[in-house]
Amino acid sequence: MATSKEGGKSGSSGGNEQKSQPAKRGFAAMDQNQQRQIASKGGQAAHQKGTAHEFDSEEARRAGQKGGEVVSRNRAHMADIGRKGGESRQSANRAAAAAKGGNRQGGKAE
Numbered sequence: 001m002a003t004s005k006e007g008g009k010s011g012s013s014g015g016n017e018q019k020s021q022p023a024k025r026g027f028a029a030m031d032q033n034q035q036r037q038i039a040s041k042g043g044q045a046a047h048q049k050g051t052a053h054e055f056d057s058e059e060a061r062r063a064g065q066k067g068g069e070v071v072s073r074n075r076a077h078m079a080d081i082g083r084k085g086g087e088s089r090q091s092a093n094r095a096a097a098a099a100k101g102g103n104r105q106g107g108k109a110e
Contacts, residue, residue, distance in 0.1 A: 027035060046052035055063070072078055 023029075027038070030038075043052065
């Protein structure tokens with residue numbers, strides 16, 4: 001009896017996996033090159049029609065600034081970024097110092 005319950009559990013979990021990852025259909029089912037070709041045609045058509053939007057450098061600068069302001073409001077996120085950058089730089093500096101120091105002090109025991 002216990003074995004049949006276990007078998008039922010494994011069968012139901014397999015069904016849940018299929019529900020969490022539905023089969024791709026339409027545009028998502030196409031290969032990447034085919035998607036790019038279709039998207040490219042859409043962009044070309046918009047330019048020919050005159051409805052395509054092109055950023056100038058000033059507009060792009062403002063958009064980037066606006067995005068940066070939104071991201072920087074999250075102080076915990078910014079602290080996390082700074083911490084990771086500091087750790088990365090510190091570990092790189094330590095590795096460089098060890099490489100230099102290891103060559104000079106290779107025979108010394110500490």
